[in-house]
Amino acid sequence: xxxTKHVLTAGMAIVSLSALAxxxxxxxxxxxxxQKDVTYAKDIQSIFKGSCLGCHGEERHKADLRLDSLxxxxxxxxxxxxxxxxxxxxxxxxxxxxxxxxxTAMPPMRKPGGRGxxxxxxxxxxxxxxxxxxxxxxxxxxxxxxxxxxPMPKPLTAEQVGLVRAxxxxxxx
Numbered sequence: 001x002x003x004t005k006h007v008l009t010a011g012m013a014i015v016s017l018s019a020l021a022x023x024x025x026x027x028x029x030x031x032x033x034x035q036k037d038v039t040y041a042k043d044i045q046s047i048f049k050g051s052c053l054g055c056h057g058e059e060r061h062k063a064d065l066r067l068d069s070l071x072x073x074x075x076x077x078x079x080x081x082x083x084x085x086x087x088x089x090x091x092x093x094x095x096x097x098x099x100x101x102x103x104t105a106m107p108p109m110r111k112p113g114g115r116g117x118x119x120x121x122x123x124x125x126x127x128x129x130x131x132x133x134x135x136x137x138x139x140x141x142x143x144x145x146x147x148x149x150x151p152m153p154k155p156l157t158a159e160q161v162g163l164v165r166a167x168x169x170x171x172x173x
Contacts, residue, residue, distance in 0.1 A: 024100035026089050030158035032165035040070040044167050047160050051107065051153040052097075074172065085172040088165035098161045107153045 038044070048067040054060065056067040065082065066072025073093070076082045082093040092104070099105035156164070167173075 024095050026100070028100055029089060029094065029098050030161045030165070032088060032169050033159070033162040035163060035166055036170075038163060038167040038170055039173055040073065040167065043163055047156065047164065051156055054153055055107075070173075083168055083172050086169060088168035091168050094161065094165055094168065097156050097164060099155055105155075107155060 035043070045068075048056075052067045055062045056065045058066075058068055061072075063077040063079065065077035066075070073083055074081075074085075079092075082091065082096075084090045088094045095101055096104045096106040099109065102109050
């Protein structure tokens with residue numbers, strides 16, 4: 001009985017530590033912008049258009065997340081709400097665009113070795129060395145989300161993340 005109790009206690013401690021380790025370090029979040037009256041239409045939509053709508057827009061909406069309209073952002077994804085109005089630090093969207101968690105970072109982080117989401121396609125290093133920008137078999141370059149000829153979107157700047165934070169903190173309107 002004592003052994004079972006100790007094993008159970010140790011197991012619970014490990015699970016608790018694992019949960020703590022999985023939490024993103026919010027101290028690394030860029031500060032919210034001091035800009036007042038931030039709105040989706042005036043300030044945020046253009047940020048999302050530049051980096052997010054290739055995967056979360058009208059044509060494609062990965063994870064059932066649409067960032068091309070205020071309604072889509074507020075609706076959230078297949079996993080639920082991504083914005084908590086008034087609380088940017090609790091909004092999954094902010095954690096993703098600030099790239100605090102490699103597993104949920106948007107755009108996706110390169111995998112070790114440069115492969116996977118956001119990484120160059122296999123063999124691209126050799127093509128780059130020889131000055132070729134063509135993809136396999138002379139086709140278009142690859143490397144964007146889902147492959148194809150889409151360029152990989154650039155991560156948002158700290159200033160852009162700060163503006164998104166200000167928008168959410170001001171009520172996400």
